Amino acid sequence: MAPKGLIFLAVLCFSALSLSRCLAEDNGLVMNFYKESCPQAEDIIKEQVKLLYKRHKNTAFSWLRNIFHDCAVQSCDASLLLDSTRRSLSEKETDRSFGLRNFRYIETIKEALERECPGVVSCADILVLSARDGIVSLGGPHIPLKTGRRDGRRSRADVVEQFLPDHNESISAVLDKFGAMGIDTPGVVALLGAHSVGRTHCVKLVHRLYPEIDPALNPDHVPHILKKCPDAIPDPKAVQYVRNDRGTPMILDNNYYRNILDNKGLLIVDHQLANDKRTKPYVKKMAKSQDYFFKEFSRAITLLSENNPLTGTKGEIRKQCNAANKHHEEP
Numbered sequence: 001m002a003p004k005g006l007i008f009l010a011v012l013c014f015s016a017l018s019l020s021r022c023l024a025e026d027n028g029l030v031m032n033f034y035k036e037s038c039p040q041a042e043d044i045i046k047e048q049v050k051l052l053y054k055r056h057k058n059t060a061f062s063w064l065r066n067i068f069h070d071c072a073v074q075s076c077d078a079s080l081l082l083d084s085t086r087r088s089l090s091e092k093e094t095d096r097s098f099g100l101r102n103f104r105y106i107e108t109i110k111e112a113l114e115r116e117c118p119g120v121v122s123c124a125d126i127l128v129l130s131a132r133d134g135i136v137s138l139g140g141p142h143i144p145l146k147t148g149r150r151d152g153r154r155s156r157a158d159v160v161e162q163f164l165p166d167h168n169e170s171i172s173a174v175l176d177k178f179g180a181m182g183i184d185t186p187g188v189v190a191l192l193g194a195h196s197v198g199r200t201h202c203v204k205l206v207h208r209l210y211p212e213i214d215p216a217l218n219p220d221h222v223p224h225i226l227k228k229c230p231d232a233i234p235d236p237k238a239v240q241y242v243r244n245d246r247g248t249p250m251i252l253d254n255n256y257y258r259n260i261l262d263n264k265g266l267l268i269v270d271h272q273l274a275n276d277k278r279t280k281p282y283v284k285k286m287a288k289s290q291d292y293f294f295k296e297f298s299r300a301i302t303l304l305s306e307n308n309p310l311t312g313t314k315g316e317i318r319k320q321c322n323a324a325n326k327h328h329e330e331p
């Protein structure tokens, strides 16, 4: 850090309430980072997210899922968006990324920014702010988020499984993985509320249906799932899926918690969230209060969005989101 920066930090710490709080907040991110360099950046992203949502409602699901799949894997560095190269497999192509979609529309947003402020706004910030604005499209809360992230140059396919829980992971492992990012139990319960929108493909569900039906599934919900997933081995060419929340599939609301308490959670983790004694009290509280869900959700999304960002001179500002800039390509 430059001496000027250090003095600034010292003054900041001196005036702050506590040293730990001061240090925790100095991750290099700030509110409205592009205030001078591209004042219209946040408005452009918001407008593009709205336009895309009008044309393809499911883009909002993708923006919301992206923030988890990018930020939870080491850093919010848009490594998720990189395509495979001859030398490295992309995160997008791993099993954990199954079902991720709409990546080309991230490029639509990036292109709109490049037209106004070429080379200024990072894909990592686009990913985070599109999630924020996508959450609003889905009826969720508006969450003020900091910016100033820079883009990583390498995709991290090799470590994805270390950081992203599987669909059938134990709640202990899930709590540990999020805990490592500073996200506590109510925060984890709130984040899984994202499964109040979107879909789950049959390949992730058939193990609960065949050869026999998981007795933990609500018998009233089984016929619907069976109808959507009629084959023990789903045809890979047919897009077979079940909506995560049959009641309000397009709205980010607390109906997810009522569903999982009613044993209508699709994934094993969803089901266990409502049955583990550490998480169940929060599930019940969120099922009762949308305000409480939104409050915890906003807090947890903020923590997720600030996980270990690249700032200052680290990383780069990509020209397009699916590829690292040429002169920086690693040997």
Ligand code: HEM
Residues within 6 Å of the ligand: 058, 061, 062, 064, 065, 068, 098, 099, 100, 101, 165, 166, 167, 168, 174, 191, 192, 194, 195, 197, 198, 199, 200, 201, 202, 204, 267, 269
């Ligand atoms: C224990 C953690 C989690 C696991 C194991 C998990 C797993 C999954 C799986 C298997 C799907 C279905 C994908 C498909 O078949 O297309 C899914 C969908 C989804 N997940 Fe998660 N997820 C987790 C946490 C999260 C978090 C923290 C968020 C966001 C904050 C999130 C957002 C979404 C969204 C929005 C969808 C629907 C995507 C779409 O319809 O395109 N998930 N998740």
Ligand SMILES: *[C@@H]1O[C@H](CO)[C@@H](O)[C@H](O)[C@H]1NC(C)=O
Residues within 6 Å of the ligand: 166, 168
């Ligand atoms: C979880 O599911 C995967 C397949 O998606 C399977 O390979 C793995 O053994 C399962 N793990 C547990 C703990 O059941």
